[in-house]
Amino acid sequence: MHLTIGSILSAESLAQARALMDQLRWSDGAKTAGPTARRVKRNRQADLSSNAGARLKTLLESALAKHVTFNAATRPKRFSKLLVTETSDGGEYGAHVDNPFMGRGEARIRTDVSFTLFLSDPDSYEGGELVIDQAGATQSVKGQAGDVFVYPSTYLHAVSPVTSGVRRVCVGWIESDIPDAGDRELLFDLENLHASLSRQHTPHSPEMLTVTKLFANLSRRLSR
Template identity: 40%
Template sequence: MLLAIDNVLSKEEVAQCRAIIDGLEWIDGNQTSGPLAASQKRNQQLPRDDASANEVGQAIVDRLLSDARFISAALPLKFYPPLFNRYQAGQTFGNHIDNAIRHTPDGMVRTDLSATLFLTEPDQYDGGELVVEDTYGSHSVKLAAGSLVLYPSTSLHRVEPVTRGARTSAFMWLQSMVRDEGQRRLLYQLDNSIQRLAGEQHGEVTELTGIYHNLIRRWADS
């Protein structure tokens, strides 16, 4: 399931993030690449051990953990801390699939879901679309600054070449409580149905809510 979540950060919060990260030292983006991906990738990133970038990343995680839309879709268990990349004119990242396991100081993270939080307005650069492939075809994503796209890490995807300006984003991976993408989709659809019915005071809401939580008990990793 590919899902766009609008306004994760306000425009003011995006500006605050950019005021911090734009002034940091950017390095070659292949610091997080495996050997195959490195041949496809041309961009810049902030170092994983940059304290200021990590503070901004933690603020993004905190915001996501308070966003009911994100929680419903992702059912997050563990995060790989957000990183930041920048694509300038001529830079791109060809077709690739993200590594299945990422290592953090706190242990391994299985990458069930990938996310990109856009930090540049679409009219400030040309190209730079995130293109995600699935069984329904290719999906081109270019969102407003402060909005996020969430998609399965099993997906083949790429970033089209930037031809004008620069595209700055945060990107991250997470391990879901529910490993299976199809099960996560069903739970997301059920949760959305419950929320709609709850607003109409239907008597079946309690029963459906119980079914939802019992499915999570059956499917969730600890």
């Protein structure tokens, strides 16, 4: 499932994030890429070890963790470390697939879901579209600041060259309780149906009890 979720960050939170980003140190983003992706990655990555970086990390993690739609679409079990990157001056990230596993030891996760949280207004830079390759077709995404785009980590994808301005985003990966993308979409649709029916029926009506039962039992069957 490919999904844009609007306004993960409020206007106030977005302003705070931008102020914190202006205090950060930036270095070559290729340092965190895998051997293949490193050859096509031309961007910069923020150092989040400073006080400002830690505050930015907490702000972004909190916004993602609290958002109902984001959690319903991704079913997070564990998150990777967040990365904040900026791309400008013709920088890009060529076609690549994300590593199947990230981190080490107890922090090691399987990457089921990738996400990009847009931090720059789309009209403040040219180019920089996130391009998803879907078996011969492509989807091009350039979200509004504060929006997040989620998609399965299994797809080839790229960031087109930024020809003017600066593109800043937060990216991360999720190990999901529901590893299969199709199963996550099924549960997402069922949860939306539950929300819709709740406006028409009481919690203990036969309709609501049946949908609740279906959701719970499918979640058990499909989880790992």
